[in-house]
Amino acid sequence: MSKVYDYLDERLSISELKKFAGKKTVPLHKYSFWYYWGGISLLCFLIQLVTGILLIIYYKPGPDAYNSVRSLTYDVDFGWLIRSAHSWSATIFLVSVFVHMFSVYFMKAYRKPREFGWWSGMALLILGLLFGFSGYLLPMDQLSFVATKVGLAIPENIPLVGHTIANLMRGGLEVSEITVQRFFAWHAVVLPLLYLPLLMFHLFLVQKHGNAIPPSEEDVPMEKRKSIPFFPNFILKDLAMWLVTLNAIALVASLFPPDLGKVTDPLGPAPAGVHPEWYFMSSFETLKLIGKVIPGMLGEAAGITIFTLGLVLWCLVPFFDTSSPKGRNGRYATYFGIFCLGVLLVTTLLGYVAG
């Protein structure tokens, strides 16, 4: 065994890696639980990658999309499970990414020198949402067809370029087989090509700067602060958390596999209770609320402008709340975070309650 190790060590410098990992530590405090959420997101992404590759083997984009998903779900052995695991890991992925983002925000982990970690994380979140949007249409049943039609009506209202963007995504004036082809290309090729290098960059930054401590821990004297070695302590705990997550995904994926609705009928009525996926519910409901105050195209344009501004402010927070431990700006940033979290939760709930 040691000969194998020596062989690999000479060529891959495993000892140096071990030495580096051994020196690295992770802070230990009452908020340490939130450090696991980045790892959970990563696990969910890996599950999607593997199950996505398995789905591609049977999936046929274009006119045969619906039939291929039907065959995959009902004829192919364990196809239903792979599809269900892909869908549920996507949901849990986005939940964990949101939790990770807010925990990073409230721990002020966007401050110097971690600004690029924050920005790359935001870009990963946006790409994650695009993964969700593009993947939703792929079964091409009536529900996904109508939901995509409604979803693509939103960018259409962007002043000047909206119409062109929507047509480019649709591949024409209407959602059709060509749209499925394009969405598949985005979902399985373009987005992964953008996502993977960005993820590597994000992980590199996490390794370089380590875990940030929350403001409450900054008051604790250095000699009283606790930490654990990254390797093996934190890695093995992360592994245990992965096992817990894997159980949760297996539980929901096997008990609640996603339905396949009726085949798309462009002239048919929208299925009862059609609404966007939960991660778009907040923006959908907010647009509806703004539409009630400012009706028509103007309202939708105002809504999109407010979203864009909100997102820009959210991304630029490292410039506003700099590294000062207890500044006024830090307090304001926290209030802004609580406000955004509140809006997100309230409008999402409102969307489901109001139907």
Add this chain to the structure above:
Amino acid sequence: MNYPIWEVKGIGLPWVIGIIAIFHIMISHFAVGGGLYLALAEAKAIKEGRANWFPLLQAHSKFFLVLTGVFGAVSGVGIWFSIGLIQPEATSTLIHNFVFGWAIEWVFFIVELTSAAVYYYTWNRIPAALHLKVGWLYAISSICTLVIINGILTFMLTPGTTWLGVVGSGHESSYFWNAFFNPTYWPSLVLRTLVCISLAGVWALVTYSRLDDDSYGNAKTQLIRWSTKWLAPAFLLMPVTFLWYIMMVPDANKHLLELGMASIGQGSFTQVTRIALLSVMSTSTIAAVAYLFAYKFPKDFSPSHSIAILLLALAATGSTEYAREAIRKPFVIGSHMYSNSVRVRDVAKFNQDGYLTHSMWTPSGPSVSQHELGKAMFRGQCMSCHTENGYRSMKRFLEGRDAKAVGNILSMLRQNKSDSPYHAYMPPLVGKDEEVAALQAFLLSLNQTTSANAVAKR
């Protein structure tokens, strides 16, 4: 049928029992294993002179007293209320056959709860040896509660041929011990004991995760490592015991699992198989997670880690209990009473005289509409497992089916042939032709518009 029928919209009747029962089992099994845990831990601390363990064991016994004495006792009474409302016929059968068993059970409960309170309140007040004896009294009385209840629970799956041979004769209670030591009694007792031991370890980890390692010397580390070992017997012996249990389950019930395994690839496999597999997976994961979180790094073990283990234990307990309950289908008491409270021996009688004729709490007389009759049939024969538009929704299940299709399903259920796809897990539909027709009309009305509904009601 002798009792009124309770209706719970949304989650339906099974989940009322299910939710209460899963939490109760998490706590009651902890109470059984935990008694043994406290007595053995205290004995070890005395023998090896580990004085630093005592404050932690005292803290654990306080948590123990509150959890088992309050939540365990309340949820236990909750089970009685819920089974009495949801399955009154089956509950009545259990009371009539096991009145002696229940009496013994309650005596042990009183001893158990009293000794748990005495154990906590006499820490450092009576000699250590006497305190330990109180601990053993608690441990033994709580184990006895399991020994008794296990006989009644397993009876419901496998009443045994002797009891089934005399059922209806009025002499059933004379065969108490035959019914009690039924075919699945012993494997189930071993299985449940293993679960109790592992839950004792899991809950102990919850107590110790809240402690700062520096406060009690090395006690946190020692107790966490020792408590994690309590998961080992279950992890090692569960597979063998589970196989033993399955061997003792009647072929018809095993068929329900096999039916699921055969069609697993197509995803049409039964819910019980899915959940049985989840139970195996979550049980084996707990050991790995406990090793990584607790045994390997006891000093860093925090409440969030213990909550993660506890949630896994809840998933394992919940899925195992669900599978155990579901495998009993189509009966609530094996080969004697169907899950909709119809006794096997009454099927022919109900088909001849009518089901509603024998139901005391259904509307009667010439003014009763077909819709009301159909609803009464639904409430009596379907609602113990289904809801109109919630859990196992009939509205969703029958969506898009016309009168002929619904009629065919009901006809299949009524004939209950052995090659019917529903035979393995659905009770037969009983009643006269007009009652079945009323049920058919009611089921069709679930997917009709409001105006069509009004017509049906008229």
